[in-house]
Amino acid sequence: MTGMGMGAIMLPNIPVMGRPVAAEALLDGGLDVAVKKRLADAALNTAKAKGATYTDVRIGRYLNQFVVTREDKVQSITNTESYGVGVRVIADGCWGFAAIVDAKSEADMARAAEQAVAIAKANAKLMAQPVQLVPQKGFGEVSWKAPIKKNAFEVPIKEKVDLLLGVNDAALKNGANYVNSVLFFVNEQKYFASSDGSYIDQDIHRVWPIFNVTAIDPKTGKFENRQALSAPTGMGYEYLQTNPSDKLTGITTRYNKGYDMLEDVTAAAKQAKEKLTAKSVEAGKYDLILDPSHLWLTIHESVGHPLELDRVLGYEANFAGTSFATLDKWQSKNFNYGSKLVNLFADKTQVGSLGAVGWDDEGVKTKRWDLVKEGTLVNYQAIRDQVHILGETESHGCCYADSWSSVQFQRMANVSLAPGKTPLSVDDMIKDVKKGIYIIGDGSFSIDQQRYNFQFGGQLFYEIKDGKIVGMLKDVAYQSNTQEFWNSCVQICDERDYRLGGSFFDGKGQPPQSSAVSHGSSTTRFSGVNVINTARKI
Amino acid sequence: MSIILTEEEAKALLKKVLSYSKADECEANILGETRGNIRYARNEVSTSGALTNQNLSVQSAFGKKVGVATIDEFDDASLEKVVRRSEELAQLAPENPEYMGVLAPQTYTKVNGFFDSTANINPATRADAVAKSLALVKAQKLIGAGFLEDQQGYNAMMNSKGLFAYYKSANVNFSLTVRTEDGTGSGYVIKGYSDVNKLDTAAATKIAIQKSIGSKGAKALEPGKYTVILEPTAAAVLLENLYFDMDARSADEGRSFFSKAGGKSKIGDKIVDERVTIFSDPSNPELPSSPWSGEGLPQEKLAWIDKGVVKNLSYSRYWASQKGVKPIPYPSNMIMLGGTASLDEMIKSTQRGILVTKLWYIRSVDPQTLLLTGLTRDGTFYIENGKIKHPIKNFRFNESPVIMLNNLEMLGKPERVVSTESNINYLVPPMKIREFTFSSLSDAV
Numbered sequence: 010m011t012g013m014g015m016g017a018i019m020l021p022n023i024p025v026m027g028r029p030v031a032a033e034a035l036l037d038g039g040l041d042v043a044v045k046k047r048l049a050d051a052a053l054n055t056a057k058a059k060g061a062t063y064t065d066v067r068i069g070r071y072l073n074q075f076v077v078t079r080e081d082k083v084q085s086i087t088n089t090e091s092y093g094v095g096v097r098v099i100a101d102g103c104w105g106f107a108a109i110v111d112a113k114s115e116a117d118m119a120r121a122a123e124q125a126v127a128i129a130k131a132n133a134k135l136m137a138q139p140v141q142l143v144p145q146k147g148f149g150e151v152s153w154k155a156p157i158k159k160n161a162f163e164v165p166i167k168e169k170v171d172l173l174l175g176v177n178d179a180a181l182k183n184g185a186n187y188v189n190s191v192l193f194f195v196n197e198q199k200y201f202a203s204s205d206g207s208y209i210d211q212d213i214h215r216v217w218p219i220f221n222v223t224a225i226d227p228k229t230g231k232f233e234n235r236q237a238l239s240a241p242t243g244m245g246y247e248y249l250q251t252n253p254s255d256k257l258t259g260i261t262t263r264y265n266k267g268y269d270m271l272e273d274v275t276a277a278a279k280q281a282k283e284k285l286t287a288k289s290v291e292a293g294k295y296d297l298i299l300d301p302s303h304l305w306l307t308i309h310e311s312v313g314h315p316l317e318l319d320r321v322l323g324y325e326a327n328f329a330g331t332s333f334a335t336l337d338k339w340q341s342k343n344f345n346y347g348s349k350l351v352n353l354f355a356d357k358t359q360v361g362s363l364g365a366v367g368w369d370d371e372g373v374k375t376k377r378w379d380l381v382k383e384g385t386l387v388n389y390q391a392i393r394d395q396v397h398i399l400g401e402t403e404s405h406g407c408c409y410a411d412s413w414s415s416v417q418f419q420r421m422a423n424v425s426l427a428p429g430k431t432p433l434s435v436d437d438m439i440k441d442v443k444k445g446i447y448i449i450g451d452g453s454f455s456i457d458q459q460r461y462n463f464q465f466g467g468q469l470f471y472e473i474k475d476g477k478i479v480g481m482l483k484d485v486a487y488q489s490n491t492q493e494f495w496n497s498c499v500q501i502c503d504e505r506d507y508r509l510g511g512s513f514f515d516g517k518g519q520p521p522q523s524s525a526v527s528h529g530s531s532t533t534r535f536s537g538v539n540v541i542n543t544a545r546k547i
Numbered sequence: 548m549s550i551i552l553t554e555e556e557a558k559a560l561l562k563k564v565l566s567y568s569k570a571d572e573c574e575a576n577i578l579g580e581t582r583g584n585i586r587y588a589r590n591e592v593s594t595s596g597a598l599t600n601q602n603l604s605v606q607s608a609f610g611k612k613v614g615v616a617t618i619d620e621f622d623d624a625s626l627e628k629v630v631r632r633s634e635e636l637a638q639l640a641p642e643n644p645e646y647m648g649v650l651a652p653q654t655y656t657k658v659n660g661f662f663d664s665t666a667n668i669n670p671a672t673r674a675d676a677v678a679k680s681l682a683l684v685k686a687q688k689l690i691g692a693g694f695l696e697d698q699q700g701y702n703a704m705m706n707s708k709g710l711f712a713y714y715k716s717a718n719v720n721f722s723l724t725v726r727t728e729d730g731t732g733s734g735y736v737i738k739g740y741s742d743v744n745k746l747d748t749a750a751a752t753k754i755a756i757q758k759s760i761g762s763k764g765a766k767a768l769e770p771g772k773y774t775v776i777l778e779p780t781a782a783a784v785l786l787e788n789l790y791f792d793m794d795a796r797s798a799d800e801g802r803s804f805f806s807k808a809g810g811k812s813k814i815g816d817k818i819v820d821e822r823v824t825i826f827s828d829p830s831n832p833e834l835p836s837s838p839w840s841g842e843g844l845p846q847e848k849l850a851w852i853d854k855g856v857v858k859n860l861s862y863s864r865y866w867a868s869q870k871g872v873k874p875i876p877y878p879s880n881m882i883m884l885g886g887t888a889s890l891d892e893m894i895k896s897t898q899r900g901i902l903v904t905k906l907w908y909i910r911s912v913d914p915q916t917l918l919l920t921g922l923t924r925d926g927t928f929y930i931e932n933g934k935i936k937h938p939i940k941n942f943r944f945n946e947s948p949v950i951m952l953n954n955l956e957m958l959g960k961p962e963r964v965v966s967t968e969s970n971i972n973y974l975v976p977p978m979k980i981r982e983f984t985f986s987s988l989s990d991a992v
Contacts, residue, residue, distance in 0.1 A: 083643070084645070085643075087615075103592065104592075104594055106594065106595065106596040106597075107597050108596065108597070108598050110600050110601070110619055111619045127670060128595050128596070128597060128670045131670040131674050132585065132592040132595055132670070134674065134678070135587065135592040135677060136591050137591045138591070170641070186802075187802065223802050225800075225801040225802065227801065227808065227809060230801065230806055230807055230809070231915065232801055232802045232806070232914075232915060322589065323588055323589050323690060323692060323726070324692070325692075326588060326692035326733075327586075327588065327692040327693055327694055327724040327735075328694070330907075330991075331726075331730075333991070414600075416594050418594065453911060453912045454910055455908045455909070455920045455921055455922070455943070456908060457907065457908070457922045457924070457941060457943070457991035458907055458924055458991050459990070459991035459992065461990045461991050462922065462943055462987060462988070464912075464920050464945075466912060484913075486912060488943065488986065488987050490990070519584070519586055519694040519696070519722075520584060541945070541986060543918055543945065544913070544916075545947060545950065547916050547947065
């Protein structure tokens, strides 16, 4: 599930993600690699001496910058830094984990290692089977950097403020009553060391420009919102510097590897006003044409989550839930997840995606693998302590912790729908639809704990009649069942339309952790989906 | 020095911090906490951890230019450094027209939210609590997945006008899902306390076991409008969406449920049944909470909805100054008054209805009407002629807490519950509601 939505980060008081620092501190590279290695070795050695049979150490420095504005005001500029160390061990066959803020000495490292071993030993009596890790070779001293073109932290604050105030001005000039806009930048500097002999230094960057415009009809007291069609990406500031090849024109402009915030907010202001008088949808069955800015979330909830092996096995039963995609369905080799057109894959290497890294948070080299092939369920997402259940000898490399203070566990890779193999444009797809709705942008979302029944809204809804878009709709949500929905997939546009969407805030685990993940697709058509009307009178 | 400072230690440290200030105004906030948790699944422990954290945040202001800096180390040099850094940031910042200056000293209610019992939890006591729970689950050949987390800590603040506030608290939450081996039954329990001595993991486990076994063999019922009895755990996740929306500014601006045509808010309007009264009270012994807000405003006993009428919305200090009213911080707890009915009496009085024990994945569908969607989970039961007849398959609902509280039939005695969505503790009564809208069936167990 995507825990904290766009709404939460629109608040002027951003939830605390670390300590505030000066902007310049975001450019400092943190501790030298040699120092990190020395600290890591102190924890590895102590844990071993205390009886750990496996240890990994994560030295993490997490930097965030938020620029938050509304209308003509800068509400806050916040730079945060969070630095600390997490040590995970196996002792007496059981996991133990301890974390210490601001650990910078060998004594701190030893303390964390000791605490982790003590917890493992205290809990070992509650284990039926010892933890079983698939082997992982050590990689020695290696590093990985996200292939960004421009580090967002190098861009002066004034340039960012000017961009957002320009965006807000454009919204107000084009009919919005209110506008909130935010730039959100992330840099994770992660050092991983393990008793397998890996010392991995990684530098990860993410950007997310967002806004929400509100249009109000003072006579009726009704209001409508339209949020940005941007995607959070694993790119640098270059995402905000578009060129025409990044744009897809149509009923509204959609964006690929570059985002024109000013152009999108101008459209959004007009569309929020248009929504006020748009036709309320008539409930019934429709063909849905789903833009990648919308479909990413449906993929996330109905494919990404049910195919996490830890959920399938019951490790998340107490919170996020289990899965309908049980092992027997996979073992049968003929479980129809979707129609023959449906190919879904997991990928931790996709350039520009939120999930891309060189190695995961337990030192496994990342890769791409198939989940659903020509409609049939073929695999799950699994990490070192569970992949043996699938008869595999190597982890898939999708282990992640959202902070030095959280324990790493299986998290969703970028899970994407492969584009159609025959040339097909969105216009051609629409021409073929008698009664349909074209949905752009993500909205409300909810799915059950085994990932059968879901309901999704959106940002923009256009009615299609006899092959033509005839106008805007509102109060639209669709409900379906995962297997039925993916089997109703009848057309997928080709790779020219392939784009990534995603979230910074995929929530899972107890205590809950956030993970950033992307989902790619081309515009896709689903036939005969149940649409409900969400308007209510109070 | 220990991580958890006493009131006197915190006061002395904050005084020292402020002594370094050269800004027009200065405010310092400090916190220290320790957390521990244990997680289990498939009848064995899966992950567990411990966290130690402390932080000092200093806000300096020159006119309306404000800067904030923080630090985790509390030696004299670090304290001076963090003050200087916040001053440098303030000098570089654009003016914040909504900055209201620091508050003069305030008077706060005395609240006891700290319990040594909870503060003394260690890895061994956590493991013992879980072992008790697991033994019961295993004895019934069921499968348990649970989570126990505890926290102790303090917050304190001081500003250059002499305001000082301190609050120390502790909390423990325990939750458990019990599933049958064949996956056809699932039951849940969640409990939250300030004092861990009130937590009986064995008694809680028995509730989840009973629901798990009782939910086996669920039958499908047609979606539609039904009378429902919501256990407090189910009601809390709907009510909190009403609570989260109680902000005067968004209401006055015309973009919330609490807005009215013509730029007015619903303060003074009757929006729900007159038996609905919702208030906050930090000194409630069942649900102690901080007697002051982040910037030092007192949290007082305050009615938000009284006999169905909206009495108050929260006003930031800036918005209050614009509207010429007293600022009201967002509350630190929320309590809904109940009635006298027991759950059994509610069931007995129901000719045809549904007992909902938990709701899941609640999301806003329409902010204008507070329409929410989500699903029932971990034990949903059909009631006929005053008796629970059989378990039923889960439903998706589309319903607004406002419509729900207008369709109120009965209220029971409030209990402390933990929201399964936000993890916030509330006091919520069980409630019987007519015409609750279920829109589709789910195969999920």
